[in-house]
Amino acid sequence: MITYERDFEWQVDDDAEMLMAEAMGRVVEEREKGIAGYYNLPEDSKMIVTEVNAYAGSNDAVKSCDTIAVIGIGGSSLGAKAIDSMLRHKYPEARRLLFFENPDPVEISQKFSTIKKDRTVFIVISKSGSTIETMSIFKALIAHFDLDLDGEDRKRLIAITDENSALCHFADCHGIKTYTIPHNVGGRFSVLSAVGIVPLTLAGYDTCSILDGGVAMVRRFFNGEAEHLLIKAVFIARHWESHRMNVLFSYATFLEDFTKWYVQLWGESLGKIDRCGNRVGLTPLGQIGSVDQHSFLQLIIEGPRDKTVTFMKIENFENPLTIPEITLENIEKTDFVNGRTFNELINAECDATRESVAQQGVPVDAIVLDRLSETNIGELILYYELLTSLTGAMLHINTYDQPGVELGKKILAKKFHKAKKI
Amino acid sequence: MITYERDFEWQVDDDAEMLMAEAMGRVVEEREKGIAGYYNLPEDSKMIVTEVNAYAGSNDAVKSCDTIAVIGIGGSSLGAKAIDSMLRHKYPEARRLLFFENPDPVEISQKFSTIKKDRTVFIVISKSGSTIETMSIFKALIAHFDLDLDGEDRKRLIAITDENSALCHFADCHGIKTYTIPHNVGGRFSVLSAVGIVPLTLAGYDTCSILDGGVAMVRRFFNGEAEHLLIKAVFIARHWESHRMNVLFSYATFLEDFTKWYVQLWGESLGKIDRCGNRVGLTPLGQIGSVDQHSFLQLIIEGPRDKTVTFMKIENFENPLTIPEITLENIEKTDFVNGRTFNELINAECDATRESVAQQGVPVDAIVLDRLSETNIGELILYYELLTSLTGAMLHINTYDQPGVELGKKILAKKFHKAKKI
Incomplete structure (x- = not known):
C-alpha cells in the first residue's frame, strides 16, 4: 500500500477545477485515441x-x-x-x-x-x-x-x-x-x-506483480479515485514559474536509480515550448536521505522559495539491523537512538526533515510505501507517469516528444563527417 | 593542464569590476585572518x-x-x-x-x-x-x-x-x-x-600530487593569474535571480561522485539568507554525459532560460577502446563513428551538445582536462572551492555556515526522546 500525503493547505478554486477537468479530459482522450500508449x-x-x-x-x-x-x-x-x-x-x-x-x-x-x-x-x-x-x-x-x-x-x-x-x-x-x-x-x-x-x-x-500494481493504479485513476494526483498536478502546473524545481527526496540508498528515472521522465516531458511559443519547464532533482541532508538541505531551508519537495520513504524495510546499546565515552549524546533499528532512524530522519522543511513554508508532500513490494513499485511508476501526463496537459505542452535533443545529434554527425573528409 | 573556456560574450562593466575587487578583497582577508582555512x-x-x-x-x-x-x-x-x-x-x-x-x-x-x-x-x-x-x-x-x-x-x-x-x-x-x-x-x-x-x-x-595541483591553483589565484574565476563568479552572482541553477555536465561515468561533491559545496555554501535578510541561492545540478543527453538535455534546450551550464570533459582517457569497423545490416547510418575511439565519441558528444546548448543562448562555459591526472584533480578541487568563496562574497552571505540544517536535528532528537517517555 502507498499513502500520498500533503503538508500544506491549498484550496482548489474554480480555475483549478477547470484545469483539472480539462487535463483529465485530455488524458482520457490520449488513452482512447492511442496518442500515448x-x-x-x-x-x-x-x-x-x-x-x-x-x-x-x-x-x-x-x-x-x-x-x-x-x-x-x-x-x-x-x-x-x-x-x-x-x-x-x-x-x-x-x-x-x-x-x-x-x-x-x-x-x-x-x-x-x-x-x-x-x-x-x-x-x-x-x-x-x-x-x-x-x-x-x-x-x-x-x-x-x-x-x-x-x-x-x-x-x-x-x-x-x-x-x-x-x-x-x-x-x-x-x-x-x-x-x-x-x-x-x-x-x-x-x-x-x-x-x-x-x-x-x-x-x-516477479514482474507480474509489478504489472499488477500498475493495473490497479490505472484503474483507480480512470475511475476517478485518485484525485490527489490531479490536485498535485494543478498545484505544480499553476506555480511552475515561482516553484520551478521539484525535489524528490527519497530515504533509502537503493532508491537512487528510481530518482534518476524520475528525473528523465519529468525533465524530458515537462521542459518544452508550449503551444503559444513560451518556454516552460519544471526541473526535477533527485536527493537521497539522509545523506543529502548533509548536502542539499541547507539550500532548501534557507534558499529561495523556488522548490516543491516530495519526501518518499518506506515504512518497513524488513531488515532488523539495530543500533546497539553501546555507550561511547564522551559521545553519550548520540545514545538517544540506542536500541532502535536503522529502519526507525532513517524514517525518523525523513519525518524530522520533512517537518523542518514544511515549517519554512516550502510546499511539501510525501509518498509513503508500507513496504518495498513489487506491486508498490508498479503503482509508483504509474503514479509518476500519470502525474507527468496531467502536468503536461495543464501546461499545454506536448508531453511525449523531445525535439530539443535533435540539434546536438546533427552537430555530432557533422563533426565526424567533416573530420573524415580531411 | 586544465583549460577554462567560455562560450558567450559578456562585458565586464564598472559595477562588475567593483564586485570583483570587493570579493577578491574578502577572500584575501578570509585567508589572512584565518576565517576560512x-x-x-x-x-x-x-x-x-x-x-x-x-x-x-x-x-x-x-x-x-x-x-x-x-x-x-x-x-x-x-x-x-x-x-x-x-x-x-x-x-x-x-x-x-x-x-x-x-x-x-x-x-x-x-x-x-x-x-x-x-x-x-x-x-x-x-x-x-x-x-x-x-x-x-x-x-x-x-x-x-x-x-x-x-x-x-x-x-x-x-x-x-x-x-x-x-x-x-x-x-x-x-x-x-x-x-x-x-x-x-x-x-x-x-x-x-x-x-x-x-x-x-x-x-x-598519490595524494602528494593531488596537493601539488591545489598548491599551484592557490598560488595562481592569489597572484592574480586566474581572472576567469572572478569573471565566472561575478556573472553567476549577478544573474542568480534569472539563472538560478548551474548544471555541471561531466562527460565520464567516473565523474559522477565529483558532481555530488560539487552539489554539496555549491548548495550548502550558496543557499543562504544574506546580510539584508533576503533568501538567495544557487541550485547545483550534476549531470553525466552522454547518458543525461537522453534525460535532462531536452529541458536545458527548450525549457526556461533559468540555467547556466558548465561542460567538463577529459581530452585523453588513456584508453584505446575503439568502435570496430563493423557494419550491421540496416543500421549503416551509425557507421560514421566506425574506427574511432570511444574517447573521441564521448568527447565529440560533449562538443556537439555544448554547441547546441550555446546556440540556444544558454550561458555555457567549459572545463577541459588534458587528462585525468592527480594534479588536475587537485586544481579542480581548488577551482570549485575558490569559485564558491568568490560567489558567496559577491552575494553577501556567509559561505561557510549551514544554520538551516539545525532545526531538523532538533526535531529528530525530540521525536526519539518523546517516544522513550511513553
Missing part, C-alpha cells in the same frame, strides 16, 4: 512475461546464463535499472543485470572484464534502432566477445525496438529474437513495456 | 601524507589490510569518494575504499557482508564528533565485528575529527590514532585535510 502497458505486458518465461525455458543460452547485459541508454535503461536497484536485495538468487549505457571507454572496458560470454545473454535496446551510443557499444561487444551473429551466438542475443526499425530489420536478417515496443510508447514511458519487462523477467524478478 | 590545506596537508605513510609502515593492521572502511557522511565522505571514483581505474593495486554513509539498514548489512575484520582498517570521520548517522553506524560496526576497543582492535581504528570534539576525547580514552581537522575548515571544504588525505593515502593514491 503507456496506460495499457500494465495489462498488455502480462503476455510478454508469459512469453519470456516460455522462451527462457526453451533456450539453453538463457538457462545457463548468470548475467543479463543490457545495452541501452536513457529510456532504454533507466527504468529496468531503477527496479533492479530497488529489488536486488530481496532476490539474492536473481541473475546479475549489467547495464551498458555510457560510451565511456573506462566504464565499458571495466564491465567487459567481468563478463563471460558463455554465461551471458545480451539484450540490445533502442527504440529508433540507431542510437549512436548503443550501436557503438554493441559493435564493441561483438568484436570483444567474437560474437558470431549467424552461428550459435545469436541465441544469446535479444533485440528490443520499434516495429520496422533499423534494429528490427537487422535482427530479422540474423534470426535474432526480437520484442517490439508499441509505437505510441516513448522511451521514458516504456519501463513496463518489453524494454523493462524482458530483462527484469529474465533476471528472475 | 582551506586555502592553506594543499600546502599544510603534505605533512599528513608523510605522517600517514610512516604510520602505515609501522602498523601491522594497516600493512595487512585490503579494505579501508570510511564511516562518515556529507563533507566527511563526499570528497574522498569523488577522488576514489576518479582515480580507481588508474590504480588497480589500490586498497578498496568502502564508504558507510547512509543509515540505511539494507545498504549497511550488504556492506558488512563484504568485510573481513582482520583485513580492514576502520576510519571514523565526524567534524563535530557526534553526527548521529556516523556514530550509529560505528556502534553497529563495533557490535557486528566484535571490535575490542581496548585490545588489539584499536590498532585498526582511526578517528578524524575536530580538536577537542567528543570523538577526539573518546579516541583519547582508548589510545586510538587520531587526526584532527583545522577548526576553520568546514566539512564541505575539507577534502584536502586529513578527512580526504588520510583514507586516500592509506588506499595507495
